[in-house]
Amino acid sequence: MPKQLACLKTQWNGREAYTLHNDLVQLVTLTGGGHIAEFQFLPATELPVLNPLWVPPWKSMEPYLYQADKHAAEYGPVNEGKLLSGIAGHNICLDYFGPPSEEEAAQGLSTHGEAPSAKWKKTALHESAREVTLTIEVDLPVAGLRFIREIFLRRGESVAYFRETVVNEKKADHFFHWTQHVTLSPPFLGRKTSRVDLPGTRGRTYAGGYGGKELLASDRGFHWPFAPAPRGGNVDLARPFSRPGRGFLVSVLLSPHREFEYVTALNMPHGLLFGYVFRRADFPWVAIWEENQSRSDPPWNGCCQTRGLEFSSTPLPVTRREAFAVSPLFGATTFSIVPAKGKVTACYLAFLTKVPERVDSVRDVQAGRSEIHIRGNVRRTALQLGASGIADLGWPKK
Numbered sequence: 097m098p099k100q101l102a103c104l105k106t107q108w109n110g111r112e113a114y115t116l117h118n119d120l121v122q123l124v125t126l127t128g129g130g131h132i133a134e135f136q137f138l139p140a141t142e143l144p145v146l147n148p149l150w151v152p153p154w155k156s157m158e159p160y161l162y163q164a165d166k167h168a169a170e171y172g173p174v175n176e177g178k179l180l181s182g183i184a185g186h187n188i189c190l191d192y193f194g195p196p197s198e199e200e201a202a203q204g205l206s207t208h209g210e211a212p213s214a215k216w217k218k219t220a221l222h223e224s225a226r227e228v229t230l231t232i233e234v235d236l237p238v239a240g241l242r243f244i245r246e247i248f249l250r251r252g253e254s255v256a257y258f259r260e261t262v263v264n265e266k267k268a269d270h271f272f273h274w275t276q277h278v279t280l281s282p283p284f285l286g287r288k289t290s291r292v293d294l295p296g297t298r299g300r301t302y303a304g305g306y307g308g309k310e311l312l313a314s315d316r317g318f319h320w321p322f323a324p325a326p327r328g329g330n331v332d333l334a335r336p337f338s339r340p341g342r343g344f345l346v347s348v349l350l351s352p353h354r355e356f357e358y359v360t361a362l363n364m365p366h367g368l369l370f371g372y373v374f375r376r377a378d379f380p381w382v383a384i385w386e387e388n389q390s391r392s393d394p395p396w397n398g399c400c401q402t403r404g405l406e407f408s409s410t411p412l413p414v415t416r417r418e419a420f421a422v423s424p425l426f427g428a429t430t431f432s433i434v435p436a437k438g439k440v441t442a443c444y445l446a447f448l449t450k451v452p453e454r455v456d457s458v459r460d461v462q463a464g465r466s467e468i469h470i471r472g473n474v475r476r477t478a479l480q481l482g483a484s485g486i487a488d489l490g491w492p493k494k
Contacts, residue, residue, distance in 0.1 A: 101228040101251055103221055108133050109151075111158060111182075114218065116228055116256075118249045121448060123256050125247065128158035129179075129212040130234060132186035135256060135370075135446060143450060144366040149185030150281040150402050154395040157181050159206075159213040171395050178206035178213045180395055186446075187212040189275035189406075190262070191239040193383075194413035203238075208277065208413070210236040211243055219244075226251055227485075240266040241434070250485050254448045255468070257485040261441045264434040273419065274432045274442065275408035276379065278372065282401055284363050287337040292405060293458040294359045294382055295351040296320025298426050302345035302412060309390040311342035320348050333384060334457070336403045343390045347411035348382045349426045356491075358461035359405040362451070369451050369470070372407065373463050374444035375491060379407040380428050407444075443489040449481050463491065 100119040107113060112127040120141055124134040133151070137143040157167070159182030164174045171177035175196055179187075189208035196205040206213050211234055220231035229248035236243060242263040249256055264270050284290070301323060303315035312331060313324040322330040323346060331338060333346065350357045359382060360371035385404035392398045406413075409432040411425055419430065434440045447468055455472035462469040463486055470479040 099223075101223060101225070101249065103223065103228050103230045109156060111156065114230055114232070116230055116247060116249050118228070118251050118253065120252065120254045121249070121256070123247065123249065125230070125232065126182070126184060127216045127232070128160060129182045129214065130188055130216045130232060130245065131182070131184040131212065133184040135448065137254065137448060144363075144368045146284050146363065146366060146368055148280050148284040148361060148363075148370040150279040151184060152180075152395070153399055156184065158215070159183075160215040162213070169394065172393065173201075174204060174206055175201040176207045179208055182213065186276060186278045188243070188245075189273060189277050189408070189413070190243055191236060191241055191270070191272035192416050192419070193273040193275040193408060193410050194415055194419065197415050197417060205238065208275070209273075210238055212277075239270070239272065240264065241270065241272070248485060253482050253484065255481065255483045255485065256446045257443070257489060258445065259441060259443045259489065261439050262432075262434050263439045264437060266436060268436050270434045271420070271431050272434065273408065273410040274378075275383070275406055275410065276372070276374075276444065277404060277406045278359070279402050279404045280361050280370075281403070284368075284370070285336050285361065285401070285403055286363075287335070289365050290336060290361060290363050291334050291457050292336065292359065292361045292403065293334060294320070294348065294405070295354060295357060295460075296348040296382065297351055299323065299346050299348040300411070300425070306343045306345065306390065309342050311339055311344040311386070311388075312346065336386065337388050337401055340389050343385075343387045345383065345385050345412065348384060349411075349428055350376055350380055350382060352376070352428075356463045357407070359407060360458045360461060361403075361405065362456070362458065364456055367451050367453055367455070369449050369458065370447070371458075371461060372444055372446050373461060373468060374407055375442070378442040378444070379409060381408045381411045381430075382406060383408055383412055443491065445483065445485070445489070447481055447483070449479065451479065452477055
C-alpha cells in the first residue's frame, strides 16, 4: 500500500521533477527553474482531477541548458527564450520582475531574473506520519543571492504550504523584486466557465500596450475589476479571455486594510476553487497578465490562452531601470530589501477545494489559526478548509 505522505523524484513531460503527495492532493515541482507545474486532487478522492496551472503547448526543456545559437528559433532570443524554454505553471521571479536590459541580455540574463532559468537542487527531505517537507534551493551568482524554498503538505489537507528565504551573500544591502508568477490556463479557465477574484483596489494598465493587440487602454488608472477599453467602456477583468487575439497587462494594489490577501480562480462546471493566501506585508501587488491567442511568434504561435495572477512586491514587469524610476506607486512600496549578509523570509499557501453548486464568485478568504475561511457570493456559503500548517508559518495574528 503506498504511503499517504511522500516525496518522490520523478519525471514531468521529460523534465526532472519532485512529486509530493498526501492522501488528497499532489504537487509537482521542477528542478529546472523551480516551477510548480501541477497541483491537483488525486483520482482516488473522486474529486475533479484538474490542474489549474498553465502547461505550455510547446515541448519544454531544462532552461539552464538553453543556448541561443541552438534554441532561439524555437523559443525566442535569450532575453525571453531562456525563460520560455522551461516555463510552467507557477514560477518565481527573482531578483527582478520583467525583462533584462539590453546589456543584461548580452550577458546571458533572461526575463524575470536568474531563478526561473537556473538549476535547483534538493537540500532536505523530511517525511513523517503527519507531514512531508521538501527543501529546494538555487544560487543566483549575478545577484549575489541564495534562494531557499520549503514546500510541505499535511495529511488530510488540500493545502500546500510554502516558506521562502532570500539570503544575501554580499556585504551590501540588496534591493530586489520578489514575485510569485502564478499562471493559469484552460481547461481549468474558460471564458464563460470561470472567474478570478482578489481584494483589489486601485489599478494601472501597462504603459507599453500589448504589441498593437491591446484589450485595454494604455497607462490608465482604474478600480478593480473594471479597466478601461481603448475606445471607451470597461472590461471586467474578473472574467478571463473576453476577446480572442488580444492581451493585456495591469497591476492592482491589494487592500491596505487587510493583513492577509488572496487570489482565487473558480471553475464553475466542476465547482473547483483554487487560490493562494499570503501576507500583504510581503506581497501588496498583483500583476494580472492575459495572453489570448495574440502572440504569433515562436513559441507562442498564436495558440496560447493564459491568465497570470502574479502576487508580488512590485507592480509591473519592467526593466529594473524603469521599476526604480517609478517607485512608489499609489503610496505603496515597489520593491523588497535584504540587508547585507542577511536574509528575509516570506510564507504563503495554495489550496484546492470544492464549493457549492450555486457559488460563482468569492467574496472573501481569510487565514484562521488552523483553517482557511472562504465566503462565496451566495448567502450563507461560508466554507472552512482545514489548514493546520498555518501555525507553522509564523504568521502574526491581529
